[in-house]
Amino acid sequence: MKKNILNILIFSIIILWSFLLFQIQLIYWKFLAPIFWWSSSVWTTSILFFQIFLFFWYLYSFLINKLSIKKQLFIHFFILLITFTLVIYIYINNGNFVLQKSILNQIDFLSPTSSLMYILITTIWLQYFILSTTSSLYQNWYHKIHKKEPFWLYKWSNFSSVIALISYPIFEIFFPINIHWNIWWILLIFTIFIQFIFILFMYLVLNKKSKIKIICDKSKSQNIYIHKTSITHILLWLLYSIIPVVFLLSVWTKISMEYTSIPFLWMVLLSIYLISFILWFHKWLYKRESALPISVILIFIFIIIGYFIDITSVLLIYIIFLGYIWFICHWELFNLRPNPHNTTFYYLIISIWGIIWWIIVNIISPI
Numbered sequence: 001m002k003k004n005i006l007n008i009l010i011f012s013i014i015i016l017w018s019f020l021l022f023q024i025q026l027i028y029w030k031f032l033a034p035i036f037w038w039s040s041s042v043w044t045t046s047i048l049f050f051q052i053f054l055f056f057w058y059l060y061s062f063l064i065n066k067l068s069i070k071k072q073l074f075i076h077f078f079i080l081l082i083t084f085t086l087v088i089y090i091y092i093n094n095g096n097f098v099l100q101k102s103i104l105n106q107i108d109f110l111s112p113t114s115s116l117m118y119i120l121i122t123t124i125w126l127q128y129f130i131l132s133t134t135s136s137l138y139q140n141w142y143h144k145i146h147k148k149e150p151f152w153l154y155k156w157s158n159f160s161s162v163i164a165l166i167s168y169p170i171f172e173i174f175f176p177i178n179i180h181w182n183i184w185w186i187l188l189i190f191t192i193f194i195q196f197i198f199i200l201f202m203y204l205v206l207n208k209k210s211k212i213k214i215i216c217d218k219s220k221s222q223n224i225y226i227h228k229t230s231i232t233h234i235l236l237w238l239l240y241s242i243i244p245v246v247f248l249l250s251v252w253t254k255i256s257m258e259y260t261s262i263p264f265l266w267m268v269l270l271s272i273y274l275i276s277f278i279l280w281f282h283k284w285l286y287k288r289e290s291a292l293p294i295s296v297i298l299i300f301i302f303i304i305i306g307y308f309i310d311i312t313s314v315l316l317i318y319i320i321f322l323g324y325i326w327f328i329c330h331w332e333l334f335n336l337r338p339n340p341h342n343t344t345f346y347y348l349i350i351s352i353w354g355i356i357w358w359i360i361v362n363i364i365s366p367i
Contacts, residue, residue, distance in 0.1 A: 003145065003146070005364075006145055006198070006201065006202070006205075007142075009194060009197060009198040009201065010138050010141070010142050010198065011153070011156070012092040012194055013134060013138055013191060013194055013195055013198060014134065014135055014138055014139075014153050014156065014157050014160075015156060015157070015160045016160075016187060016190070016191040016194070017131050017134040017135060017157065017160075018135070018156075018157040018159075018160035018161045018164065019160045019163060019164045019187075019190060020164075020184060020187055020188055020191060021128075021131045021132070021161065021163055021164075021343050022161045022164035023164045023168065023171075023184055024124065024128070024131075024184060025046060025050060026164070026165070026168045026267075027177065027180060027181060027184060028046060028120070028124065029042060029046060029174065030172065030177060031177060032046075032116065032119065035053065036115075036116065041354060042116060043252065043266050044140055044249055044252070045116040045117060046116065046120065047249070049116070049119075049120045049121070050128065051119055051127070051351065051353065052355060053125065053128055054128075054342045054351050055348070055351045055352055055355055056134070056320050057128075057129055057132035058136055058344070058347050058348040058351050059348055060133055060342040061133050061136040061137045061140070061344045061347070061348070062136075062345055062347075062348045064076065064137070065137075065345075067138055068348065069141070069144060069202075069206070070203075072137075073199050073202055073206075075205060076133075076137065076195075076199065077200075078198070078346055080192060080196060080199070080308075082143040083126060083129065083130045083192070084189075084192050087126065087127065087128055087188065087189065087192065088189070090126070091185050091189070127154060127188060129361070130188075131188075131191075132190060133190075134195070135153075135154070135347070136343060136347040136348075137155055137344070137345045138153070138198075138344045139151070139154065139343050140340075140341075140344050141202070142367060143341065148340075149340050150340055150343055151334070151337060151340075153345075154277070155278050157286070158274045158275075158278050159278055161274050162271050162278070164274060165267050165270060165271045165274070166271065168267070171183075178275070187218040204310070205233065205292075217259070219280060223246055227276040229280065229342060229345070231336050231338055233241075233338070234349055236332075236347065236350065237333065237336060237349045237350050238349060238350075238353070238356075240329040240330070240332050240336070240350075240358065241333060241349075241350035241351075241352075241353050242353040243325070243329050244276070244325060244326045244329045244330065245271065245353055247322055247325055247326070248269060248270075248273055248322065248326075251269070251318050251322060252265075252266055252269060255315070265315070268319070269319070269322065272319060272322065272323045273322075273326055275323075276323065276326035276327045276329075276330045276332050279327055279330075279331075287298075290366075300355050333350065338363045
């Protein structure tokens with residue numbers, strides 16, 4: 001019974017976390033895009049911000065995982081309490097507005113990219129922190145409770161993210177942005193409240209010598225994964241996580257510059273990107289020996305035929321090509337998944353591409 005309650009709480013928290021995490025990105029894009037003349041840089045800069053901060057929040061999850069389970073719960077409860085207090089304060093004071101006018105008045109002297117980063121850092125870092133630390137921590141705690149692989153939760157978190165993307169146009173049609181913003185805030189507060197319940201329940205379980213044993217040793221499950229992580233595995237994690245993002249941003253920039261800014265196209269691309277994470281559990285969809293010839297054919301079509309056909313066909317070719325590349329990389333990434341006790345480190349590494357991208361764009365490129 002206690003395990004079932006914990007399972008329901010973990011599943012609910014991760015589903016809500018994923019939904020809110022992508023909804024806030026869409027809300028901010030809706031608000032900021034007109035201010036910056038619907039430039040494609042709004043989307044790419046926002047992704048850069050979210051990914052860089054996601055890395056630091058995963059770093060927090062990785063570091064806290066080195067402590068005992070009780071210390072992890074205590075620290076996270078304390079951080080949740082502070083965050084919850086600040087979130088309530090922000091919502092009461094200006095929660096019905098996405099941005100304060102005073103912030104917008106301060107960005108005139110900055111470049112568009114710097115202005116976007118300034119707005120995001122000064123308005124959303126707190127909410128994003130409480131959402132970003134959730135997935136890897138709770139997957140790790142699930143493993144400690146059940147001694148089972150937690151990666152199926154990652155599948156459902158991506159499914160929830162896809163639902164957030166698909167449902168956004170519905171919110172946009174039926175709700176003004178201020179009402180949509182209020183709904184998001186209420187769901188955020190509800191998610192934090194569920195996390196309080198989970199942590200308190202876990203404390204009760206640990207203090208009453210329950211039959212539920214919280215394990216901290218290395219799992220010996222029969223599932224196939226890497227039992228000992230090497231430098232080669234870490235480099236492969238980086239490679240397979242960076243390649244899909246490079247293609248995603250490159251194709252989006254090319255489409256925006258050569259054709260036009262097509263409404264909701266980036267939502268379609270991002271949805272397919274997330275779906276490729278969901279499909280990595282279905283091994284029958286992928287045969288490694290056929291991946292190379294199919295990739296060569298798609299690249300040929302991608303480069304040659306695109307010059308001779310209409311824009312709709314070009315976009316369709318882009319989507320098919322990207323979807324296949326993403327699926328290959330993400331399936332290989334899943335195939336190289338570590339022992340579940342290294343879950344937080346695994347997510348930390350595959351999120352590091354945001355830092356690498358920032359270094360390339362802001363340090364190497366200007367040189």
